[in-house]
Amino acid sequence: MQSPYPIILNLADKNVAVIGGGKVASRKISKLIATGIKPTVISPILSTKIPRNQINWIKDKYQRKYVEEMDIIITCTDDSSVNDQVKNEATHFQLVNDTSDKNNSDFYNLATLKADDMFISVSTIGKSPSVAKKMKNEIKEWVSKRFHKEFE
Template identity: 35%
Template sequence: MSSFYPVMLRLEGKKVVVVGGGKVAERKVSGLLESGAHLTVISPEATAAIQRLAGEDKIVWQQKLFSVEDIQDAFMIFAATNDRQLNQLVKDCADDQQLVTIADDPNESNFHLPALFKRGRLCIAVSTGGASPTLARKIREQLEQQFDESYVAYMDFLFSKRQWILEEVKDASLKKRLLTAIVSLDSLNSESREKDFQRLYKELDSEAGTLD
């Protein structure tokens, strides 16, 4: 039996179509908003939240029944109506190169969304391969407590320091030691990360010079 291959997709500028306008579709749209994708909802009716997003020009809502032309050139498609036959029709109208997920039939989907949460740049996803979405949500909730809001600023710190180390530090050994050292509980809990980093850099740079 084949298994799913986990991957993080860059959707910026890609056409993503959500067929359906109910609560399930609303959740899909909400999760996609920050991706930078060009979002289109196809549905005769839509929740108040979807209508509001359309009114704010954050998404396009086509107030109509689904037709095959709606998913032409779409990179990713969500069949998220409460009509199983319509969801299957959406899947049947897509070509083999398009990513399609059916809300009520994961076995017919060629991708699915894991239970996930974000802490700034940190994104943690949990999947049980369709065995139990409920268990995936429970595990996600446990991880949410472990990786709390303090990780938001910490991720920004790690990102900026990694970029600086890769660009400014020429010694390969020193570079590796710095990248390892900044990922620590001391760094996570520090109230003066920048000063701590400068002190760490001087110490490790001095040690590297001594070894030379």
């Protein structure tokens, strides 16, 4: 990604798809559900950690027809050919995040902290999610002590 531009998206009226049903997909799906949306998940199998009643599950392998109306598509497969296919087939109106390849993505997620009146995010621009997570935790500790905030 050459020109990152940080934003906060309101997903309330957006169609969001997650391709894959494993461990990485489970983490992404839980964060999407926490925003109040019901993502569409396309995968032949689902991790037991994914709550089936909070998603629209298409029990199948990726096919373009399943994501034609999606605004945001997150690929969470370990098959680079599928991830590449999703990115290549997306229209210029669709944003794609390939969780296995930041260079094959229109966006990537940030490490975030949320309180009732505060939203803090940290990014290493996809270079080191573990460093971003560590920074987030240190910021959380500092802000919690200094401003007496409880984060979700």
